[in-house]
Amino acid sequence: VNSVTISIEGMTCISCVQTIEQQIGKVNGVYHIKVSLEEKSATIIFDPKLQTPKTLQEAIDDMGFDALLHN
Amino acid sequence: MPKHEFSVDMTCQGCADAVSRVLNKLGGVEFNIDLPNKKVCIESEHSSDTLLATLNKTGKAVSYIGPK
Ligand SMILES: [Cu+2]
Numbered sequence: 707v708n709s710v711t712i713s714i715e716g717m718t719c720i721s722c723v724q725t726i727e728q729q730i731g732k733v734n735g736v737y738h739i740k741v742s743l744e745e746k747s748a749t750i751i752f753d754p755k756l757q758t759p760k761t762l763q764e765a766i767d768d769m770g771f772d773a774l775l776h777n
Numbered sequence: 778m779p780k781h782e783f784s785v786d787m788t789c790q791g792c793a794d795a796v797s798r799v800l801n802k803l804g805g806v807e808f809n810i811d812l813p814n815k816k817v818c819i820e821s822e823h824s825s826d827t828l829l830a831t832l833n834k835t836g837k838a839v840s841y842i843g844p845k
């Protein structure tokens with residue numbers, strides 16, 4: 707089990723937060739996601755055999771939010 | 778180009794921006810987002826199914842209203 711924090715631009719309210727949590731929470735291999743509007747980020751706990759930080763970043767980006775990975 | 782109208786459950790500017798990003802990513806579309814009425818009007822050669830699938834990526838409730 708791995709964990710990653712991804713920066714997200716473009717969220718303006720709690721409904722944006724919930725949409726991302728619901729949508730990414732459904733992704734195969736994602737155990738838990740917590741999105742913070744204040745910190746503009748998502749912390750995701752996932753199965754490294756099924757997802758990578760890059761695939762998760764792309765999944766958020768595909769939803770229409772600017773997602774950035776930090777090293 | 779054919780015009781299609783969709784109902785998208787957008788609640789804030791963040792939703793509207795997300796809708797425009799996914800549509801711009803698809804490409805080949807011209808669109809108008811009506812946030813207060815939760816409607817998106819798209820002019821495109823893409824099929825309504827393709828447009829619907831694209832809008833669905835936002836995770837919002839989306840439905841096809843019809844051609845315009
Ligand atoms: Cu919002």
Ligand SMILES: [Cu+2]
Pocket residue numbers: 719721722787788789790791792793
């Ligand atoms: Cu919103």
